[in-house]
Amino acid sequence: MTMKGLLLVLSGPSGVGKSTIHNIFKEKNADFKLSVSVTTRKPREGEQEGVNYYYRTKEEFDRLVREDAFLEHVCFSGNCYGTLKSEIDRITSAGNNVVLDVEAVGALNIKKKYPEAVLVFILPPSYQVLCDRLCGRNSESEEEVKARLATFKEQVGYADKYDYVVINEDRDLCAEQVQKILEAERCGERYDSLRVENNAKFISSLLLEV
Numbered sequence: 692m693t694m695k696g697l698l699l700v701l702s703g704p705s706g707v708g709k710s711t712i713h714n715i716f717k718e719k720n721a722d723f724k725l726s727v728s729v730t731t732r733k734p735r736e737g738e739q740e741g742v743n744y745y746y747r748t749k750e751e752f753d754r755l756v757r758e759d760a761f762l763e764h765v766c767f768s769g770n771c772y773g774t775l776k777s778e779i780d781r782i783t784s785a786g787n788n789v790v791l792d793v794e795a796v797g798a799l800n801i802k803k804k805y806p807e808a809v810l811v812f813i814l815p816p817s818y819q820v821l822c823d824r825l826c827g828r829n830s831e832s833e834e835e836v837k838a839r840l841a842t843f844k845e846q847v848g849y850a851d852k853y854d855y856v857v858i859n860e861d862r863d864l865c866a867e868q869v870q871k872i873l874e875a876e877r878c879g880e881r882y883d884s885l886r887v888e889n890n891a892k893f894i895s896s897l898l899l900e901v
Contacts, residue, residue, distance in 0.1 A: 696783040698805055699723070699790045699873065700798045703813035704846045705768075705839040706825035708859045709792050712813060715866035716790065720873070723788045726778040729755065732770035745775075762804065763797035768838045772797070795849035809876050811869060812853040812887070816860040818843065818900035844901045847894065855882065856890040 703709050717725060730744045731752050740746055747755070752771050756764060764773030774793060782789045793801070795812075802808055815821040821843065825836050850856055855872050859865040868885060875882040883889065 696722075696786055696788040697873075697876065698779070698783065698801070698808040699788065700801055700808055700810045701790065701792050701813060701869070702795050702798045702810070702846075702849070702853070703859075704815065704821060704843050706821050707813050707815050708824070708862055708865070709813055711862050712859065712866050712869060713790065713792055715862060716869055719866070719870060720788075723790050724782045726774060726782060726789050726791050728778075728791075728793070729761075729764075729773045729775060730770060731772075763793060763800040765794045765797045767794050768835065768842065774801070795846055795852075799849065799852055809855070809872065810853040811855045811857060811872060812850040813857050813859050813865065814847065814850065814894070814897060816858055818897065820860075844898060847898055850894050851887055851891065853887050855885045856887050856894065857885055858893070 701709050701712065713725060717723060727741060728744055729747050729752060731747060731749050732744075734740070734743070734746055738744065749771065752764075752773065755761060755773065755775075760775055760777070761773040762776045762779055764771060766772075772794065774791060774797065779789055791798075791801070798810055802810055815824070822840060825831070825839060831839070857865055857868045857872075872882045872885060887894075
């Protein structure tokens with residue numbers, strides 16, 4: 692009988708580098724598969740259908756909601772995102788592990804349905820660093836950047852509900868820390884230095900910067 696795969700969920704404020712961490716992580720873990728989510732936002736330059744996202748209209752997204760096709764879904768900054776149940780089932784039933792990139796509300800909904808899921812919240816070293824990263828992407832308008840920054844405090848407010856917190860000051864180091872979390876979890880252990888309860892002071896100090 693094939694053992695069911697591990698479900699890892701990464702979240703964090705826009706611009707914190709989740710996609711970059713994903714890419715580094717996938718290169719080092721062939722047994723972890725990225726579940727492709729559905730989104731109503733437009734593709735960015737270089738993104739591909741079925742690779743980065745399944746790009747759907749709002750009407751198509753709403754139909755999937757009515758059909759109960761999502762494990763979780765959320766609307767954020769004018770766009771909607773959803774994790775297909777079929778994607779998770781396809782990967783984990785084959786014994787492979789899954790890594791998801793979802794917003795905090797969706798991640799916590801997943802935790803309710805999959806208590807064994809490992810939730811990791813990625814934070815910037817400071818609010819100013821996040822501002823610089825978002826402005827430096829040049830992929831959104833000034834209004835869109837402001838909208839994303841306006842949700843920063845709300846998003847970070849969910850961090851204490853996660854299993855782990857990782858600070859993305861250096862992308863390679865951040866990916867390495869996520870790797871250590873997974874190695875510990877695979878052995879049925881916890882990587883204590885990154886447990887959320889041991890990083891409560893940093894989370895509080897970050898919120899005070901806004």
